[in-house]
Amino acid sequence: MPSKEEKFMKKSVVLLTALFLLVGLAVAGPASAADPIKIGILGPFTGSLAFNAGEMKKGMELALDEVNAKGGLFGQKVEIVYGDSECKPDKGLAAVKKLVTRDKVLVVGGGYCSSVNIAASEFCHYEQTPDVVAIAISPTITNRGYDYVFRTSPNSPMxxxxxxxxxxxxxxxxxxxxxxxxxxxxxxxxxxxxxxxxxxxxxxxxxxxxxxxxxxxxxxxxxxxxxxxxxxxxxxxxxxxxxxxxxxxxxxxxxxxxxxxxxxxxxxxxxxxxxxxxxxxxxLEPTKAMKDPVTAAFVNAYQAKYPGSRPGIFSSQGYDNLKVILNAVERAGKPGGSLAKDRAKIKDALKSTDMKLSQGTIKFGKDGQVYTVLPSVVQVQLxxxxxxxxxxxxxxxxxxxxxxxxxxxxxxxxx
Amino acid sequence: MSARLRNILLWVVALAALILLPQVVEDRYFMHIAVMAGIFTILTLSWNLLAGYTGQLNLGHAAFYGIGAYTSAILAMQTGLSPWLGLFAGGLVAALFGLMLGFPALRLSGPYLAITTIGFAEILRLVAMNWVDLTRGSLGLSGVPLLTPIQIGDFRMQFYFERDYYYVVLAAVLFTLFCIRRLIGSEFGVTLQAMRDDEAGAQSIGINPSSYKLAVFTISAFFAGFAGGLFAHFARLVSPELLALHNTFDVLTMAMIGGLGTIAGPILGAVSLTILSEALRSMEEVLKIDIRLIVYGLLLILTILFMREGLVGVIKNVWARVKGDS
Amino acid sequence: MDSLFLQQVLNGLITGSVYSLIAIGLTMIFGVMKISNFAQGDYSMVGAYTAVFVMAWVGGWLGWIGSVVAAAAVVGLLGVVTERLVFRPLMTRWTDIDMIMVSIGLFILLDNLAQLFFGATPRMIGDPFGGTTVDLGVASTSLLRLFCFFFAGITIFCLELFLNRSRMGVAIRATSQNRFAAQLMGIDINQVYRITFGVGALLAGVGGVLYGTLFAIYPTMGALPTLKAFAVTILGGMGNIRGAIWGGLILGVAEALGGNYIAMEYKQAIGFFIIILVLLVKPSGLFGRKEGA
Missing domain, CATH: 3.40.50.2300 (Response regulator)
Structure with a gap:
């Protein structure tokens, strides 16, 4: 009996090794130089939070359309690479690794679940890749002194x-x-x-x-x-x-x-x-009642792109998040040096962010947290x-x- | 060339290929997937040891995985224990829980055992969610220490990159494989299979099934805990999610598709499903629909209905036909 | 007894009645075919989505009753189809592992198909009573919740009538007690399997409409009822219909009281604690037949 087993073992081991090598070689192709500017976006795009993540995505695509309509950045098209975290930390880590190491994105944005983003931001910190969190609210994300980690929305205490x-x-x-x-x-x-x-x-x-x-x-x-x-x-x-x-x-x-x-x-x-x-x-929901002209402009643009729907808080957070990222990429200058240098430049540019967006003014504190976006107290009325x-x-x-x-x-x- | 020599040669070639793989492939994400495939290979091997060789269906396997991960992470973070020892400590604590669950499981079978083990995992998952002081609740533990560097003379090996962990996990898979093969090949293993096929018969020749089943439960839990520790120090994070039912479902799908009750099956299943999963993920990006789990479910059903022996059975048949023709 | 206690008992009975309904289907299928169907809750999910579509078309009372009928038909049919395609081919193999695993495959498949077709956004269906509440003196609840309780009871009563009075029902009971004797008596065993599975699924489908009316409807909603139904079934003894009725009510009340007086955080685990305890003491369940485990 063991000898039979052994035979399958041998065959399977050979088969597996061959399969592994094949896949390994297939994915190891070099990246071409004419790539568009790539931004990685993390979020639970499948599973029970897919709907909310989809709202965030809609806001981001609006910001993406806006920049590409103007010819992109530095004459290059901007592209979003989505990474699905499924709101599970292990899956989120795999997704962010793929964005950072294989897709070689300049910046990681998005981010919805706190448990995922604590792990993802830690990885980005070690890899010196700017991570701009859009929605996840746990204070831990920005309070560990990580230089490359930012957040464009209030944390939970705020x-x-x-x-x-x-x-x-x-x-x-x-x-x-x-x-x-x-x-x-x-x-x-x-x-x-x-x-x-x-x-x-x-x-x-x-x-x-x-x-x-x-x-x-x-x-x-x-x-x-x-x-x-x-x-x-x-x-x-x-x-x-x-x-x-x-x-x-x-x-x-x-x-x-x-x-x-x-x-x-x-x-x-x-x-x-x-x-x-x-x-x-x-x-932070951009309701009609908001008197702010920037918010109003966002709401109008959103409704023009998605007729019949209204932007919620996640759409607005997603829109602002990508806006901040694109702004920093633009100020950091045309990417072309090494990836590490481009990322470091973008990180420095992010630190001096000062923009007026749909949620309010975005300026980062020393820890990378936005303290200038202040939520209002809302009540549901009929x-x-x-x-x-x-x-x-x-x-x-x-x-x-x-x-x-x-x-x-x-x-x-x-x- | 004698059969034995050929056999050894095959092993050496295969091993050399696996060892050289990271030198050829530079893609770190690929290496990450390879490491995860290795961890799931250990999980599947250990689950299969229980289900495939004793017929006991444990649907709480993820609990052992989680216990190992939490134990190793907490020991390293709070007592400064070397993660290398932590891996084994995680395995041991998981084994202890395995023994604990093994006792009531002795009296149960089929759906009773299945639901009891699910309950066991769910209760422990809730404990991980609620024991905030120790586990930080739903956020989980982040910043788990990396495996400490190994220094032998001038040679120093650091453990940061996926490639480094690939070698650790490769060694761990081989270790697991070695142990399980020895176990199955021994008198102990033969007895187990006799028991699975005819428990009353085995009892009549003086075998005490209880102690055998308990032993397997414990060993199976040990390796799952060991795999959990590997995950904790590799991913540097541990969360209650590890104990969730979907991880067990992944493991049992891998075992079934590979071939239940064989040694090659779990390896084949874990590796091929990991590859498939990645392929489907990239397909999803093109198709814009989530088909991964639909394919998983369908594959599981079809495997049970039409290829009960899994991929191992398919290979066996193909091989037999090739040999018959030549 | 204080009113909070009675209130919690009432809450528990109402939720428990829905558990019973879903669990009865499970226990029937197990009794006759020895299949532990982990996809049972997904039949409830399909039933609930049927209700969403019917209610979008016709609102109010007519819509609600229509939903129940439609859900029973759709899910009953789904049950018959899955029985023929997935479970029947395995009937000759007789291993628990295959049956359980294939149903887990079905569970994964249906869950994710639903996600694909219906999207992840949760939905609710309207209350045909318009949210009227009832004050029972010591406790209060809504007319809808009370109605669901009685509706579950009526459905169970109809099932009992079917099992005790109809030819097919008697055949099902006979098969449940002794398959081989039943076959010898000339009962068409495949027909019995088909009907049992269809009725078992149908009950889960109707239960799903109640569950969806009381709670919310989303693709993964089936997992929780499946686990609860298993807990109930084990509590009552697998294959024991009366046991499932009592088991459901006991679990509902135990969750409500345990949540209130012991620990809210572990409310979802209470069912598991109970079944582990019960199985340790009596492996065939509280009302189990001896050959159960």
Whole structure:
């Protein structure tokens, strides 16, 4: 018996080796010199976050069209190479390796999931390739002192703290509860908001967590209903947030929900309908109410390219991200030296970024984090036809609407 | 030339080709894929040891992979233990869990065992998500130390590039292969196969199936943990994702497509699926649709329906026909 | 007893009734054919998407009832087709591993086909009751949730009628008890397999519409119900329909109470803890027949 086995072994080993060598040789072809300017974009383009990543992609393609319509950079066409992270750290690492070492992109941009981007940015740091993160929010990404790592959007404390002042000045809750997704975002949020609650003298009555992917939240909502908090902090992504709103209604529970801006996507509103009324969060969504001309120009350009759709927060973050990258590539000068030198020049150019874009002014701090983009406090309000939309309610100078106190379900007109 | 000599020669040529490969291929991404293929080869070999040779279907194999990765990473990061020792420590801790799971598994078979092992992995994944102080929860551990350099006289080998890890993983695959082959070829292995084919018969000649099954469970878990440690120091990251069910599904697909209950099967399956996966990935870029997992699912079904012995069976048939013709 | 406790029991019973419905299909198929179908939750997913399409066409009550009928038809047919193409050829082989693995292949395939055709964006279907809530004094819930509970009950009742009163039902039960004796009695075994699989899938499809009405609909939604259905089935004993009914309700209530009083973080693991405990004590499940394990 072993001798038979051995025969297959031999054959398979030879076969495998041949296969391996063949594939190895096939992929090892040299890159040609006339390549376009290549930017790598990382994101979960398949899997359950594909929709949100697709929004980011739409924003990026708009920025790409804009630059290529003007003849590209230095007369060369700009090209995006997408890397699919599937929101899994191991897959994300493989994808970023491919972008950096095989596709030889000048810069890595995009980036959605924090766990993926912590690993990816570490790799880019070792490989001295600029990594400009677009959406991932964990503070860890930029707080490790990595020279080549940047982020064009607020990190989680910035998102979360945006609402603290409103809580202290306007809402002044007495009893609060936490109902968070079991992720770094949820846990960071819990810490930051617990401190904020202590400062304004609010009592924390519950600290609940749920797993990402859960669908039945009636257990938690029933518990919350019993505790009657004025405010429930609820970090959840689109699907879970929508389900929580729906089930809160089914269990006749009313509170002021405070979440994060990322949940208020078009997909979310489509799922919840008027149920999401009164929910709040801090957001960067380029709503129509924004008076800013740059944001308005972005919104118009987006709607011209994608008729019938409206840019959400991820589209705007993606657009700004690629804009910043392209701007730095342009200022760094025509690439042509060694890849390492081009990348170093782009990194230096990134440091002196100063642009006014759809989310606001983008300037990097010493750590590569943007501190000049400030989220506003938004609330979901209904129009005459019961259609939900976010409105900026705080800070006052940017506000387009007034805060509305949640009313009992039975008194709401829109069903 | 005697058969034995030819055999040795074949091994030497194959090994030389595998050793020289990184000198020919400079593409680092290719080397990354090769390393991952090696890690999955170890996982598949170890899973197959249990499923293929004892008939026990473990759907929680990814848990052992994750335990090994976390153990090795945490030991290196918090106690400064050499990652080289960590690899084995990871294997040992995984083996301990394997033993723990092996006891209840003795009384279970088929769907009962399948769901219990899934449950085991899911519970541990939740522990990895929730024990934030130790594991940093869903973010996982990043910045896991690299394998420490080896210095022998003037020769110094660093471990940073994919190529360096390729050699480590190649050695690890050979080590695993050696151990498993010895095990299967020994009296122990013969007994296992006798048990798989006729448990009552084996019992009647005085074999105690429980201790055999337990031993295999433990050994299988050891190698999975070992593979986990390799991953941790190679990728420099560990996350609860490692314990997820889809990793086990990848492993069992590889084993089935290669050929269950053989030694060459898992190797063939792991390598060919990795290559296929990359080929499909580049096809996806052209087609703009996700077909990779659809192909995986389809292949798994078709393999079970039409080529139960997997690629090994196909090669066997082709070879027999070639020989018959000549 | 305080009202929170009762409220959680009610929540658990409602969710549990949907678990029962999906698990009954699983346990029936196992009882008759000894197939552990890991793609069971994907039948629910297909059922839920059928509802999405029907409801986009006809809204409100008519749409909802239409969805249930359409889902039952579509998924029942899918069950019959997969049984013929994927499972039947393996029936002569008799190895658990092949059956489980082929169903895992089917699970991977259906999940990703759904992703391809329907996209990853989650959807919800409208509440035909317009969100009316009911106050039961000690606990409250929505009319929709209460309705789902009773609808699951009615479906299970219809199944019992079918199994006990119809010729085919009796044949199915006979095959479940003793396949060879049934064959000797002149029962067309292939016909029994076809119908069993079709009915088992159909139940999962109807369960999927309920699941989708209560929760959300997306391509990977099947994985969770599959695992829950397995937990329920093992709890109740594989092949035991009454056991699956009780098992579903017990799991639903245990999750709600365990989540409330023990640890919310581990709510999803509660089912697994229970089955591991049960299997350690009684390997054939709480209500299992002796030859189960």
């Amino acid at each position: 998102f979360l703290m945006g609402i603290n002042k409103w809580l202290a000045d306007v809402k002044k809750p007495k009893v609060v509860a936490f109902f968070m997704e079991n992720s770094d975002y949820g846990r960071d949020g819990q810490k930051i908001w617990e401190e904020a609650s202590k400062k304004i003298g609010a009592k924390v009555v519950a600290n609940l967590y749920f797993e990402i992917g859960d669908t039945d939240f009636t257990t938690q909502i029933s518990k919350l209903k019993e505790l009657k908090p004025d405010v429930v902090f609820n970090i959840a992504s689109t699907t879970e947030a929508a389900l929580i709103q729906k089930q809160a209604k089914e269990l006749d529970f009313v509170t002021q929900w405070i979440g994060v801006g990322g949940q208020f996507t078009q997909a979310y509103f489509k799922m919840t309908g008027p149920i999401s009324q009164y929910a709040m969060g801090s957001s 129009d005459k036809d019961c259609k939900p939309d976010t409105q900026i309610i705080y800070p006052v100078e940017r506000a387009a609407a007034k805060y509305e106190n949640p009313t009992p379900w039975s008194e709401r007109k829109c069903k």
